[in-house]
Amino acid sequence: MIQSFIKKQFLLFIRNPHELLVLLGMPFILVTILGFALGNVMDGDDGAPKIHAKIALVNEGNEQADIQRFVHEVESMKLSANQKQMMVHTAKAMLPVTTLKNEVLGSKELKKYIKVVTVQPSKLKKVRQDDSYAAIIKVPNGFTYSVLRNALLGEQQPAKLSFYVNEGKEMTSEFVEDIVLEFQQRYSMFSALGKSGFINHSFTIPDIHVQGKVETVTKKKPIHAITYYMVGMSVMFVLYIASNVGSYAFNEKQLHVFDRILLADVSKWSYMTGIFISTVLLAFVQLNILYGVTSSVYHIKWPALFSFLIVTLALSLAVGGLGVLLTALNFRINSEQVSRFFQSVLVTLFSLLGGSFFPSGQLSDFMNTLGNFTPNGSSMSAYLKLLQGYGLTEVTHSILYLCLFSAAMVVASVWAFPKRGNLS
Template sequence: MFWQLIKKELLIIWRRPRELVVLLLMPFILITILGSALGALNDNEVTIDAKLAVLLQDNPKTAQEKAINDIQNSSLSEKEKAEKTAIIYSFNPVDIFFKELTENKELKKVLKVTVIKEGALKAKEQKKYSGVLEIPSSFSEQFYQKLVQGNGEVEKWKLTVSDNTSLEATVIQDIITNFQKELTYAKTAQQLKVDYTQLSAAQTKVGTIENITKKKKIDAISYYTVGMCVMFVFYVATTIAGFAYQQKEEYMYQRTLLANVSRFSYFAGIFAATFLLSFVQLNVLFGLTALIYGVTFPNIINYLCITLALNAMTASFAVFITSISYKLNSRNVANIFSSLFIPILSFIGGSFFDVSAIGGFMETLAQYSPGGAAMTAYLKVFQDYSFSDIWNQIQAILLFTGVLIVLTLAFIRKRGVAS
């Protein structure tokens, strides 16, 4: 009987080819138009020519030798001296920083570094650089003291940029900020009594550098492929819900209940049919864009995990909208969701443009809204992130699914839904 209920829903929409064309053809047309139009605007790549002057007042080698001498002259046991000396030898933050800047081939294309070991820059000379970084003379000594003894404060690096609004300044600021955050690993390792040589062997990476060099670029076609697919999958829910209310008007729902079929089984059939139809829709759309535009996901397993979670949320939307329309006895419920709520959810989620670029609250809202969570997860998979990186978004999708199912069950338990 349950399969017959699913078959009924699928046959109803199959006999309405116009709706099928809209659900499959319309998003593909929009992907082509938006991707081509906005892709042409973005073809002129922004060139970055950042110039960084580093005023190196510190002497890391001297500070390292002093820290080792202090350890050797201390009253510690030989074992403790050996352990702390190994920590000092294993980590030289200034050397690692310069190694990242000078040996990273991709970073060298956008950033030129000039090291100044003596004197200071005049005002006229500073204007030649996008930013000036000052590493204080006491940095390494204070760092090793903090690392080994756990006391004292470490003087921070001072960065001055010529124009806070420029892209070059932003790149430099991100590099310095992320690198200084990495330095906290040394203190954490010491507090946890972890052998820091094992951590440093992994070669600490600056977050900005990794993002620039390792992550796949998202072009306009790829972005709007995900955006339109996520938006139009919700229209599957409103379409199925609209047909479901039409069945009530034609007394098909009441006759089904008289045939000793429970309301829960009836709504479960709607859920399953929506799940199957949305699964087919997404895979057809992503398949077409893969064949025609080359938009592919490196990890199929992660792609399927997101797709199945999104299908479940779409199905839960369908039964939720259906239960409300049955309860209110109005065919306008599905139309309101279709014309008002879905565009709002799509806007917040970033289907029309990258809302997360605004930052702050809007960025968080875009990542964890019903559509935005799916979009963020898909784009991360497109850039070859791991499953752990998309797990938060999948959890958000599953949370929305659970809430909608609970609300639906609360509605259909009431007798008014069956009238």
């Protein structure tokens, strides 16, 4: 008998092309529209603002002369030969101005963003009036000598760079300022090591690199917009299965189909079991069709197919639980309004909290936690982790939650379903 109920539900969906278009066609269309429309924003591609900073480097001193001056000073000190050798070696390796110009601002990673122009000190005033420069870095006379004395001899007076920014180029000037601050912090650390006596003859100044590649914190595969919305729209539209099943069941009650089932000495729990299983199967089929078509069209690969099927089954069970609960509530209040309210309000609310339209975690940790308590949010988190290369063990908590959610909905539906005398 339960098999007949399942067959009936499938036939109802197949014979309703409007519902099929909404459940299968609409998500694919939205994935395409949102994926391409918001792809630049989410992927950080061409939609991101371009940074092209022109920087003037004004060096009023002579780095090599400063180094020689420091070397001569060290050689005249009353220190051991080993200490002198260590300081001379370190001084010749530091080269702060050269490092800033060639290895930091002129590095391979930053060349496409920054153009460094060496400017004579006599032209500083003219350059400050030139609006094409995003920033000006002025290296005062004796800067390298001061850096060496501060780092290796513990002199309290720090070396200072003069940094001028163009207020009309706020973003690019801040970009350059962050780089210079990083440079300054590295040398401050080096200075602290020197003052503490941790630098010896084998110590070399650490390389300063600015990485141009964006990576995720866990170094897993990044999620692109098409992939994100494939998951987001699929877990959203699968919820409509539950509301549609609830509406179909109530229509059967209105048409006295349910009464005839009871008169045929069929238990109402057999009927509800058929509702649950058919909803689970319909959701499972819908998700596989959506993911299969979208993955084929946009060449999205699932690293672990078995894990994908387990998460899909768990989500389908959660939708099945919602389906029987909505059916029970419709029967209890003798109205289709519960299914309609779920379809028009709760699905949208769940989708917003669960991150179907945008990552809810960007708003706050509380919103992210709240979204994971929705069936679509929990399953979406699991799907995205699988797409990033995580294993089944990393999404076990989501699978367990979806199963518990399904069980809770089934228990609630048993409580909500009206007694036999109140079914009219």
